[in-house]
Ligand SMILES: O=C(CO)[C@@H](O)[C@H](O)[C@H](O)[C@H](O)COP(=O)(O)O
C-alpha cells in the first residue's frame with residue numbers, strides 16, 4: 556500500500572476514537588429528535604467546509620438513501636446576494652451570524668464547521684445561535700479550537716492538517732445523514748425504500 560494511503564488511514568483511525576464515535580451517535584440522536592419536533596438545521600463553513608455544508612443540506616433536503624419526505628436543512632453559504640451584500644456593507648465576520656439571527660428559531664440547530672476551529676464568522680454564528688435559543692453542533696479539527704466553549708454537541712478531532720480534517724468530516728457527516736434518515740424513516744417503520 557502506498558505511503559500516502561497508509562498515512563491517511565492512520566489519521567482516520569486516530570480520529571475515530573470511542574469518545575468521538577459516542578459524540579457522533581449523540582449528534583445523530585439530536586438531529587433526529589429536532590427534525591421530528593418540526594425544527595430545522597442551519598449549517599455553515601468556509602471554503603471546503605462551505606461545500607461540506609451544502610453537501611449536508613442536500614442529503615437532508617433530498618435524500619441520503621431512502622425515498623422519503625424532505626427534511627429542512629439550509630447551508631448558509633449559498634445565497635450569493637446575501638453573502639455579498641452583508642459582507643460589502645458590514646463585514647464578513649457576521650455574515651453567518653446575521654443569517655442565524657434572521658432564520659434561526661429556538662429549537663433549531665446550527666452546525667458550524669471549521670477545520671482550524673478559529674474562523675471568526677463561525678465563532679460569531681455559534682455565539683448568535685446560543686443567544687437565540689438554537690442548539691449548536693461544532694465540528695472542528697485542532698481539538699475544537701475556539702469552538703470548544705460554544706458547542707453543545709462537539710465533534711472535535713485532534714488533527715492539525717486541514718485536508719485530513721476535512722476527510723474525517725466527510726466520513727462523519729455521511730454517517731450522521733445515513734443514521735438520521737434511518738432513525739426517522741426506516742427504523743420508525745414509515746414508508747421508505749432504498750433508492751435505486
Ligand atoms: O478546502 C480547503 C482546504 O482543503 C480550503 O478551501 C479551506 O476550507 C479554507 O482555507 C477555509 O477558509 C479554512 O477555514 P477553517 O476550516 O479553518 O474554518
Ligand SMILES: [Zn+2]
Pocket residue numbers: 603718721
Ligand atoms: Zn479542500
